[in-house]
Amino acid sequence: MTKHNIILQPSGRRGQIDEGTSVRTAARELGVEIESICAENATCGKCMVLIEEGRFEKYNIDSKRENLSPVSIEEADYFSRRPRLLKDKGWEVGQVRLSCQCKILGDVLINVPEESRGNKQIVKNFALAR
Numbered sequence: 442m443t444k445h446n447i448i449l450q451p452s453g454r455r456g457q458i459d460e461g462t463s464v465r466t467a468a469r470e471l472g473v474e475i476e477s478i479c480a481e482n483a484t485c486g487k488c489m490v491l492i493e494e495g496r497f498e499k500y501n502i503d504s505k506r507e508n509l510s511p512v513s514i515e516e517a518d519y520f521s522r523r524p525r526l527l528k529d530k531g532w533e534v535g536q537v538r539l540s541c542q543c544k545i546l547g548d549v550l551i552n553v554p555e556e557s558r559g560n561k562q563i564v565k566n567f568a569l570a571r
């Protein structure tokens with residue numbers, strides 16, 4: 442199976458992932474948990490990630506939005522119902538993706554925003570347990 446280079450920021454985790462794997466699954470394989478409360482049904486938006494574009498010499502990759510599967514109807518629907526979110530963050534669809542929906546087709550560098558990182562609950566519970 443064809444594999445592609447995936448780099449996750451800010452953790453710096455990286456590795457080779459099978460083509461066709463969802464970004465959320467790829468992140469898990471690389472040790473980065475991304476939030477989900479909708480069982481990957483494109484309805485919770487907890488799994489949003491940002492796709493960085495350009496040449497990343499350090500990793501020897503060209504990261505492009507086209508290296509992920511096209512924005513699905515479900516993703517487009519999710520974002521079209523939340524224009525305020527995109528405006529407030531300054532994001533555009535294609536730059537921001539639902540990681541449960543987009544599949545890897547080539548090398549890509551992905552930024553996992555703090556609100557999408559899945560370790561928050563553990564940290565919080567740990568803090569409460571002390």
Ligand code: FES
Nearest residue numbers: 477483485486541
């Ligand atoms: S996991 Fe809910 S939208 Fe992706």
